Structures are given as structure tokens and as C-alpha cells.
Amino acid sequence: MQADWDDIRIFLAIARGGSLTRAASTLQISQPTVGRRLKKLEDAFQARLFDRLPDGFALTPEGTALLPKAEAMEAAAAALTAEADGLSPDAEGTVRLSVDEVVAQILAPLLPNLRNRLPAVELEIGIEHLFASLTRREADILVRDRPPQNTNLIARKLFDLDYAVYGAVNYVNANPAAKTGDRYRECDWIGYDALHRYFAGGEWLQERLGNRAPVIRHNDAAMMGDFVAAGSGLGVLPMILANRYPNIVRLTDPIEDLRRTVHIYVHQDIRRVAAVRAVMDALAEETRSIETALLIPPAK
Known part of the structure; x- marks a missing residue:
């Protein structure tokens, strides 16, 4: 039997996505096409590669055995593509x-x-x-x-x-503690939710707040500046981005631990x-x- 690389790609997409729908989205083809190619591959191997479960597709022992070989085939295909691309001297x-x-x-x-x-x-x-x-x-x-x-x-x-602590001008004026070391005890803070505390400044801030939690918690680092500029509390921002907000002020020196x-x-x-x-x-x-x-x- 000769393996078809297009079918192997579909096998890998299903194994990683856990469903025909996610595999189809990843490969930008229709779900029926994914289903047909999977059946073709299973027929070729004369083995069931996935168990069809209520919550998605799970690899069978046969599928698990095929996975590393399929990944090696994928890596080889990527290397060949890179080699071919590298032959062209033009940046296009x-x-x-x-x-x-x-x-x-x-x-x-x-x-x-x-x-x-x-x-x-x-x-x-x-x-x-x-x-x-x-x-x-x-x-x-x-x-x-x-x-x-x-x-x-x-x-x-x-x-x-580099990162530092910032606050909106109106919030800082209304909360003088923002300019002192008492800011961690007396001021409201904007931070990340528990799943995204690994973002820059998340763990650092929580260590200083102790048992307190940021009053606004979110999962999008791109929005931190907007939340701080709105005046809901203080936040830790990358300095290069904070400088784009005219209505916020820097309250600390650059935080060495966060560089x-x-x-x-x-x-x-x-x-x-x-x-x-x-x-x-x-x-x-x-x-x-x-x-x-x-x-x-x-x-x-």
C-alpha cells in the first residue's frame, strides 16, 4: 500500500483537532471531504484509526501507532518544501x-x-x-x-x-496612594485572570497584592492599556505601548524583574x-x- 500525503495530512489534523469539523477548518476544506479522505485512509490500512465518540474522535491503538510515522512524514514534507523555496534567490x-x-x-x-x-x-x-x-x-x-x-x-x-505601573490621570488624582508604595494595598488594580497570569506582570502583581485580587481580570494583553486609560484602576504596561496613551501616567521606575x-x-x-x-x-x-x-x- 502506498500512503497518500494528502490523506496523512487529514489524519494528523483530526488527531490534533479531535473532530472532522476542526480538521476541516484547519485544512480549509469541507467536512465531507475530510470524512471521505479518512475513510479512504482507513480502507487502505484496513484498520480503524479513530474511535467515534460522542465528544469527538480519539485515536485507536492502530492510529496511535501511525501517529509518529505520520509526523515524520510531515516533517520530511516541510523540509522538502523549505529546500525548494530556498532555491529561489528572490524575496517573494x-x-x-x-x-x-x-x-x-x-x-x-x-x-x-x-x-x-x-x-x-x-x-x-x-x-x-x-x-x-x-x-x-x-x-x-x-x-x-x-x-x-x-x-x-x-x-x-x-x-x-520594559514594564512599569501606570494609571489614568483622573484615577491617580482621585487616589493619592497611587503615587506611593501603598498603591498595592489601597488602589484598585487591573490584571489577568488565573489562566493568563503568566502574561508579563501577572504573577509579579499578584505577589504584591497578596490575598487581594485585581478588581478587573481579563485574558487579552492588548486591552490592558485601554482598561487602564479608562480609569478603572492601576495596571502593569509595556512602556513602549503605554506612551501611546496621553491620559495615563507612569507611577514607577521600569520594573527590573519584568524586563x-x-x-x-x-x-x-x-x-x-x-x-x-x-x-x-x-x-x-x-x-x-x-x-x-x-x-x-x-x-x-
């Missing part, structure tokens, strides 16, 4: 970036310059908490302030991110692709001017 085509919400906000003003530098390159930007898999070609480049678990990736530093470094991460098989390499170089060049305006003192 689509480059997919995976970024978190904070990095997305920082990169957004740079996009016009990136487009001017690389007119033949189109960018797909996935904004998500979780890391996309570069091995599975879910993205070509990761831009993150913390390293992924995959140690086979090549890292390139872009810039440092993070943003890196580009790329798979070693992809780094030689002309378009990917060009985007990496352009990002490095465009982010050199990023500063956190440390000369602006905190409010007194």
Missing part, C-alpha cells in the same frame, strides 16, 4: 508570522515600512497566546518575548521590553528561504529604533 511570496498581542501592537506601526522594503512579500500574521508549530509549518517565523520549547529553532534578538527580550525564532530548515530571511532582516532593521522612553520620570 507569503511569509507567516506568529505573534502575541503585545508584539502585534508593537509591529503594527512598522508594517508600512516592511511593505515598502519588501513589495513582493505578503505577510500573514497570526495573533495568538499559544506558539504556532514551525515544524508543522503553521508559521514561518515566531516573534515572542519568551522562548518556545522547541530547541531546534534559531533565535535572533530584536529588542528589550523581557523579544526574539525572532525560525526553524533551521526555513531560515534559508529568501522571503523569510528578508523579513527577518527587515524586522531587525525596523525595530532598532524601538525605545521605551526611560527619560520620562514617573509621576510625583
Whole structure:
């Protein structure tokens, strides 16, 4: 029997998504097509690869045995694609970036310059908490302030991110403790919910609040500045983004424990692709001017 790579891709998508619907969405094909290709594959292997359960699809022992072989086939296909792409010396085509919400906000003003530098390159930007898999070609480049678990990736530093405590002018004026060390005991705070406390500043803030909890808790780092600017409480913000809000003031020096470094991460098989390499170089060049305006003192 000769395995069809298109059928193997469907097998992997179902195994990862747990349903025909999610697999179809991932592969951008119809659900009936996914079902037909799965049946074709199971007929070819003369084995049932998934148990159809009320809450989704679960791998059978036969499917579990096939999984690592299918993943190896996927990795080989990705390497071949990268090799073919790398043969072209021209920076053209689509480059997919995976970024978190904070990095997305920082990169957004740079996009016009990136487009001017690389007119033949189109960018797909996935904004998500979780890391996309570069091995599975879910993205070509990761831009993150913390390293992924995959140690086979090549890292390139872009810039440092500094964080500080901020509050809206009207809230700070109404709550003088915001300008003192009593802020953690007397002021309202905006923070992250328990599942997202790993975001920058989440655990740091909770340690200082002790048994108290932020009065507003959320899961979107991109919204922190808007919530603080609305005057509902104090919050921890990346300084480069906080400087975009005219009605908030910085209340502390940069928090040394929260400094993070943003890196580009790329798979070693992809780094030689002309378009990917060009985007990496352009990002490095465009982010050199990023500063956190440390000369602006905190409010007194």
C-alpha cells in the first residue's frame, strides 16, 4: 500500500483537532471531504484509526501507532518544501508570522515600512497566546518575548521590553496612594485572570497584592492599556505601548524583574528561504529604533 500525503495530512489534523469539523477548518476544506479522505485512509490500512465518540474522535491503538510515522512524514514534507523555496534567490511570496498581542501592537506601526522594503512579500500574521508549530509549518517565523520549547529553532534578538505601573490621570488624582508604595494595598488594580497570569506582570502583581485580587481580570494583553486609560484602576504596561496613551501616567521606575527580550525564532530548515530571511532582516532593521522612553520620570 502506498500512503497518500494528502490523506496523512487529514489524519494528523483530526488527531490534533479531535473532530472532522476542526480538521476541516484547519485544512480549509469541507467536512465531507475530510470524512471521505479518512475513510479512504482507513480502507487502505484496513484498520480503524479513530474511535467515534460522542465528544469527538480519539485515536485507536492502530492510529496511535501511525501517529509518529505520520509526523515524520510531515516533517520530511516541510523540509522538502523549505529546500525548494530556498532555491529561489528572490524575496517573494507569503511569509507567516506568529505573534502575541503585545508584539502585534508593537509591529503594527512598522508594517508600512516592511511593505515598502519588501513589495513582493505578503505577510500573514497570526495573533495568538499559544506558539504556532514551525515544524508543522503553521508559521514561518515566531516573534515572542519568551522562548518556545522547541530547541531546534534559531533565535535572533530584536529588542528589550520594559514594564512599569501606570494609571489614568483622573484615577491617580482621585487616589493619592497611587503615587506611593501603598498603591498595592489601597488602589484598585487591573490584571489577568488565573489562566493568563503568566502574561508579563501577572504573577509579579499578584505577589504584591497578596490575598487581594485585581478588581478587573481579563485574558487579552492588548486591552490592558485601554482598561487602564479608562480609569478603572492601576495596571502593569509595556512602556513602549503605554506612551501611546496621553491620559495615563507612569507611577514607577521600569520594573527590573519584568524586563523581557523579544526574539525572532525560525526553524533551521526555513531560515534559508529568501522571503523569510528578508523579513527577518527587515524586522531587525525596523525595530532598532524601538525605545521605551526611560527619560520620562514617573509621576510625583
